[in-house]
Amino acid sequence: MMAGRYGALALGLSGALFIGYCIYFDRRRRSHPDYRRKLRERRRNQKLAQEKSGLAKLPDLKDPAAVQQFFLDEIQLGEELLAQGDYENGVDHLTNAITVCGQPQQLLQVLQQTLPPPVFQMLITKVPTISQRLVSPQVLAEDDVE
Incomplete structure (x- = not known):
């Protein structure tokens, strides 16, 4: 004892x-x-790396207003950059918008009709990589709750 x-x-x-x-x-x-x-x-280095990669801070996906605002901002910024000739960053922002879009196939059809073929090809090649990078932090955040 x-x-x-x-x-x-x-x-x-x-x-x-x-x-x-x-x-x-x-x-x-x-x-x-x-x-x-x-x-x-x-x-500062982390913030610069995030800005350099074109990875935008995702809104709360449960808040439809925030998702819609993010979508509109990314589309607008992507169009502005494409108009200035900065195709790489413009495509990154359009890809961010596609990632949070409720109907990505329809958006891709519209973009295919409006964008020049080389730019649309860049967009198609980036969709899997950026969507994976954008979805990964959300999955990790949900796993941390357990």
Whole structure:
């Protein structure tokens, strides 16, 4: 009976020491002079990489108004970029719009009639890659809930 108490006491004490060490290490890491600079730099690099890849922040897919606004913004931005001659980024934004579109086949038919064939071919080749990148964060977010 005494061995069980000592075992429980030792287990509790080792758990408290481990948590204390974690708190100490985290405080020491955050108080380092370069911590904030490196954190800002890392966040800036992530934001630039996201903007560079053309990956837009997805709206809440359960909110129809937000999805519709995102869709309209991406279509408008894609058309503007295509009009300026920036085909790569324009196609990225149109692909984002196709990804959240309720009827992507009909939208693709309209785009096929309005876009030049080389630009439409670029769009068709990018649809699977961007739709996979846009859908993956949503799946991960839903899996984190469990």
